[in-house]
Amino acid sequence: MTAPAPLETTGLGRRYGRRWALRDCSLRLPQGRIAALVGPNGAGKTTLLHLAVGLLQPTTGAVRVFGRSPREDVEILSRLGFVAQDVPLYDRFTVQEMLVLGRKLNQRWDDDLARSRLRELSIPLDQRTGTLSGGQRAQVALAMALAKRPELLLLDEPLASLDPLARREFLQALMEGVAEDGVTVLLSSHLVSDLERICDYLIVLQASRVQVLGDTEHLLATHRTLIGPRRDPAAVAGVAGVVRESHTERQSTALVRTTGRVLDPAWTVHEVTLEELVLAYLSEPTASTLPGPAVRDDCMEGVQA
Amino acid sequence: MIWLTWRQHRAQAVAGAAALAAVGAVLVVTGLHALTMLRNSGIHGCLGIQSGDCNELVNTTQRSFTGLVILAVLLMIGPCLMGLFWGGPLVAREIEHGTHRVAWTQGVTRRRWIGAQLAFVVGLAVLAGAALDAMASWWIHPVNATGLRFSQGAFDVQGIVPIGYSLFAVALGTAAGAVMRKTLPAMGVTLAGFVALRAGILQFARPHYVAPLTRTYSAIIGSEQPSPLTGDWVLKSGYVDRAGHFSSGLSINLNGCKGSNLQCAQSYLAAHGIRGYDLYQPAGRFWLFQGIETAIFVGVAVALLAVTVVWVRRRLS
Numbered sequence: 001m002t003a004p005a006p007l008e009t010t011g012l013g014r015r016y017g018r019r020w021a022l023r024d025c026s027l028r029l030p031q032g033r034i035a036a037l038v039g040p041n042g043a044g045k046t047t048l049l050h051l052a053v054g055l056l057q058p059t060t061g062a063v064r065v066f067g068r069s070p071r072e073d074v075e076i077l078s079r080l081g082f083v084a085q086d087v088p089l090y091d092r093f094t095v096q097e098m099l100v101l102g103r104k105l106n107q108r109w110d111d112d113l114a115r116s117r118l119r120e121l122s123i124p125l126d127q128r129t130g131t132l133s134g135g136q137r138a139q140v141a142l143a144m145a146l147a148k149r150p151e152l153l154l155l156d157e158p159l160a161s162l163d164p165l166a167r168r169e170f171l172q173a174l175m176e177g178v179a180e181d182g183v184t185v186l187l188s189s190h191l192v193s194d195l196e197r198i199c200d201y202l203i204v205l206q207a208s209r210v211q212v213l214g215d216t217e218h219l220l221a222t223h224r225t226l227i228g229p230r231r232d233p234a235a236v237a238g239v240a241g242v243v244r245e246s247h248t249e250r251q252s253t254a255l256v257r258t259t260g261r262v263l264d265p266a267w268t269v270h271e272v273t274l275e276e277l278v279l280a281y282l283s284e285p286t287a288s289t290l291p292g293p294a295v296r297d298d299c300m301e302g303v304q305a
Numbered sequence: 306m307i308w309l310t311w312r313q314h315r316a317q318a319v320a321g322a323a324a325l326a327a328v329g330a331v332l333v334v335t336g337l338h339a340l341t342m343l344r345n346s347g348i349h350g351c352l353g354i355q356s357g358d359c360n361e362l363v364n365t366t367q368r369s370f371t372g373l374v375i376l377a378v379l380l381m382i383g384p385c386l387m388g389l390f391w392g393g394p395l396v397a398r399e400i401e402h403g404t405h406r407v408a409w410t411q412g413v414t415r416r417r418w419i420g421a422q423l424a425f426v427v428g429l430a431v432l433a434g435a436a437l438d439a440m441a442s443w444w445i446h447p448v449n450a451t452g453l454r455f456s457q458g459a460f461d462v463q464g465i466v467p468i469g470y471s472l473f474a475v476a477l478g479t480a481a482g483a484v485m486r487k488t489l490p491a492m493g494v495t496l497a498g499f500v501a502l503r504a505g506i507l508q509f510a511r512p513h514y515v516a517p518l519t520r521t522y523s524a525i526i527g528s529e530q531p532s533p534l535t536g537d538w539v540l541k542s543g544y545v546d547r548a549g550h551f552s553s554g555l556s557i558n559l560n561g562c563k564g565s566n567l568q569c570a571q572s573y574l575a576a577h578g579i580r581g582y583d584l585y586q587p588a589g590r591f592w593l594f595q596g597i598e599t600a601i602f603v604g605v606a607v608a609l610l611a612v613t614v615v616w617v618r619r620r621l622s
Contacts, residue, residue, distance in 0.1 A: 053410050057622045072618070078412040088403035090313070097312060104308045105411035141407075148412070 004067025006031055006152040006184040007052055011061030014047050021047040023208045025061070029184060029201065036195040036216075037188035038278055039205035045188040046085055048205065049156045052186070053082045065152060078108050081150030081183075083141045085157045091130030095140055098129060102144045114147035117173065135166030139173060146177040153178060155187045159194050171198055192278045202274065204281055211288045212281050216274060219289070223277050226254045228267035238262040243287045244280040255280040257289060306413060306421035314425060317391055321433055328383070329440050331376070336444035339373055342366075343447040351534060363533045367451045377445065380462040383437050384470035385499045387430050392478020393492040395426055396617060400486045405621070419617040423610055426475050434471030438463065455538035455591050457507060464595040469602035474499050476606035476613070483616045506601065512540050514597045518587060521545060521580040524555075525571055530581060536588035547578030555579070 007029040014022045022044035029035055037045050050056040051063045054070035054077065063070065070076045089098060095118065103109045118125065123136050132140065138158055145153060155174075159167045175198055178185055186203075189195055202219060204212035212219070223243070226233050233254035234242050238261055245254035255272060256262075262269050272280075281287055346366040351359035396419075399405040409415055441462040445454075453459045460466070477498050482491040517540055522530050524544055531537070543553040573579075586594070 050406075055406060055409060055622060057619075071622075072414045072416065074412055074414055077410065077414070080410065082406070082410040084403060084406035084410075086403060088407055090404055090407070091402070092316075093312065101309055101312075101407075102411065105306065105408075105413045107412050 003031070004064065005029060006066060007186065008064045008067075009048075009051070009061065010064075012048075012051060012058055012063050013060035014044075014051060014056060015059040020208050022051070022205075025205075025210050027203060027210055027213050029186060031184050032182045033201040034178070034185040034199045035187065035201035035203055036192060036199040037186055037203045037205065038192050038195070039188075039190065039211075040282065041190055043205040044208045045190075045205055046156055047208075049082075049154050049186070049188060052154055053077075053080055074107075078106060078148065079151045081145030081148050081153040083138070083145050083153075083155040083158050086161070087134075087137045087141045087158070089129040089137055089140060092128060094126050094128055095123060095132070096125040098140060098144060099125070099147070102147055106148055108149050110147045110149055113149075114143045117143045117146070117177075121169070121173070133166075134161045135163070135169065138162060138166070138170055142170065142173055142177065149181070151181075151183060153183050153185045155185070157188055157190070159189060159191075167194060174198070192275050196274045202278070204278055206282060206285055210290065211285070212278070213290050219277060220272060220274065222258050223272045224256055224258050224262060225270040225272050225276065226252075226256055226262065226267045227270070228252055228264075231266070233267075236262060236264050236267060238264075241287070243277075244284045306417060307425075309408070310421045310425040314391070314429070318429055321387070321391070321429065324386075325433060325436050325440075328380070328437070332440050332444040335373060335376060336447070339370065339444075339447040342369055343450055348451065348534070351532070360530060360532060363451055367453060367533065370448050370451065370453070373445070373448055374458050377441075377458045377462050380437065380441050380467075381458075381470075381503075384430075384434060384467060384474040385496065386474075387433060387471050388474025388476075388478035388495045388499055389492045391426050391429060392475035392480075393482050393495050394488045395422055395479045395482055396613065396621075397482030397486055397488040397491050400621070401488060415618050416614070419614055423479065423613065426479065427472065427610070430471040430475040431468055434468040437471070438465070438467040441467065449536070450534075452533040452536045452588075454536050455586065455588055455594075460511075460538075460591075460594070461507070464592070465599045466595055466602070469599035469606070470503065473502070473602040473606040473609075476609035480609040480613045480616070483613045483621065486621075502602075502605070506598065510601070511594065511598060512586070514594050515586070515590060517584050520583050520585065522583075524574050524579055524581045531583065536591070537583075538586040538588075539583050540586065541584040543582050544579050545582040551582060 005028045008027070010026050012022060012025040013020060025048060037048065039045050047056065051058055052065060052070065054072070057071065065076050066079060068076050070080065090101070093101065099111060099114050102114065103111055115125070118140065121136070121139050123132070123139060129137060129140060142158070158170060162170060171194070174185070187195060187199065200216050202212060202214060202216050203210060226236065228251070230247055230250055230252050233239060233245055233252060233256055238258050239256045240259045241257045243255045243257060245252060255276065281289070343366070346362070346369070348359070348363050348366050351362060399408065408418055442464070445459055445463055448459055474495065478491065478495040481494040481498070482488060485491045485494065520531065543551055544555055545551050
């Protein structure tokens with residue numbers, strides 16, 4: 001019996017009035033992964049994260065964090081780190097006081113870690129958080145989340161309001177923070193380019209449904225861009241499905257899912273980047289790549305090996 | 306949690322203490338003035354005496370305290386302000402600023418969070434309510450001495466009811482904030498709800514906590530009539546005739562009357578058996594009524610606090 005996954009959802013759905021913010025979401029985030037949760041605004045990313053930290057209750061299905069419901073469960077809450085969207089902090093508190101808050105409200109709290117992180121970033125502890133820059137606020141929130149020594153770290157659009165330099169610094173701090181302990185990370189963003197370098201697992205949400213789910217290496221290995229004469233790319237040997245195709249008078253371009261190597265000499269085959277892959281799926285809402293149970297198990301074994 | 310709650314609300318607590326100190330200063334000055342007025346009024350000599358002159362003197366003294374009654378109205382607003390500024394923002398501001406996403410994802414359950422927040426604000430309201438109460442009770446003492454202790458307005462600022470009102474106000478503010486999730490509308494609802502329940506209870510419930518008593522007395526001017534100094538709360542005053550018909554005033558036809566008008570009127574009263582009539586709550590019921598009224602407001606407050614806890618734990622999600 002393996003340990004329960006850091007995050008597992010089954011048939012998870014959440015409705016606000018008549019509108020479904022998240023629907024029929026089943027996923028399992030393997031331990032130690034750094035997962036990108038990608039999707040356009042309003043796709044349900046925040047809803048999924050809020051369900052995972054117990055801020056929201058599911059309308060349908062269930063969410064399990066380390067095998068248990070995160071709601072009103074101190075043990076689970078203690079193992080979770082969360083950086084909420086727009087980085088809410090008590091504006092009238094100093095940075096120092098935010099750290100006191102963390103220390104008082106958590107059994108597990110590494111004060112030295114938080115302080116040394118903030119010192120390295122030269123964030124003054126006696127300054128009110130309301131007067132900090134966006135980048136500094138995000139760093140304070142990250143330092144607080146990491147000081148909990150979480151086993152699962154969830155971040156909701158932490159990069160959204162940051163300039164490129166602050167983004168790089170934030171991701172660097174994040175990677176340093178989670179490097180040693182095998183922390184599982186789920187990071188949402190509406191841009192995948194920021195996350196490409198750091199994440200090894202991808203969840204694409206669109207229109208309240210999970211569209212793509214899987215190990216990024218596996219996804220990149222099984223997707224190709226084909227350029228060739230104007231023809232239906234679905235008929236090519238080795239192609240399992242066409243995600244997106246476009247045709248000019250003489251030429252067809254397609255991003256396809258493959259089952260093996262595409263050897264047809266009529267087609268030029270290119271590897272895809274994660275960004276191209278995500279954009280292709282997002283522009284074709286009907287296409288999806290979800291691992292069946294077998295594929296998912298393969299994935300898991302690959303991770304644990 | 307205690308540290309967080311104190312850190313979040315200390316500014317409000319300090320502002321409340323400053324406001325109480327300012328109110329205290331006003332009460333000391335006006336209270337001393339009222340004491341002097343009472344001493345100079347000469348109504349001490351009227352205690353236990355039932356005479357028309359004394360009653361006239363007492364009524365004059367009571368009227369001289371009208372200015373204080375206006376201050377008493379201001380004191381009645383105190384608990385409402387606690388509800389607006391301590392209760393209203395308690396949950397609503399967290400949600401408006403999104404900080405509930407910080408507070409509720411630390412290693413503390415929502416139940417403990419809301420428990421600590423409510424304990425703090427309830428404690429604050431009880432303390433401030435008791436302080437306001439203690440100051441007002443000293444301040445209103447000269448007014449009580451003229452027999453107005455049980456009257457509307459005086460009753461409302463002394464005894465134990467101000468604590469009940471304060472508790473109710475913060476409970477209402479907090480519940481409104483939790484349900485509405487916005488501070489300003491919650492404050493509006495708190496104001497409306499507070500005024501509605503206070504006025505409703507005062508007008509329609511308080512006079513009937515216990516069935517009022519009646520008494521009749523000679524309607525002839527200068528005869529023995531109940532002294533206002535007894536401190537009874539007179540709900541209705543007027544005249545009844547022999548048949549028991551009530552009227553709030555008298556019109557006596559003096560045409561064709563022999564002798565002086567006074568004699569004429571007296572013979573008219575005697576002929577019809579007309580006597581003065583009071584419907585009243587006796588002064589001795591003051592503490593009973595204080596207890597009943599406090600129990601009502603504390604009961605409503607407890608229900609509202611329960612709504613808040615349930616709402617924070619179940620509905621805000």
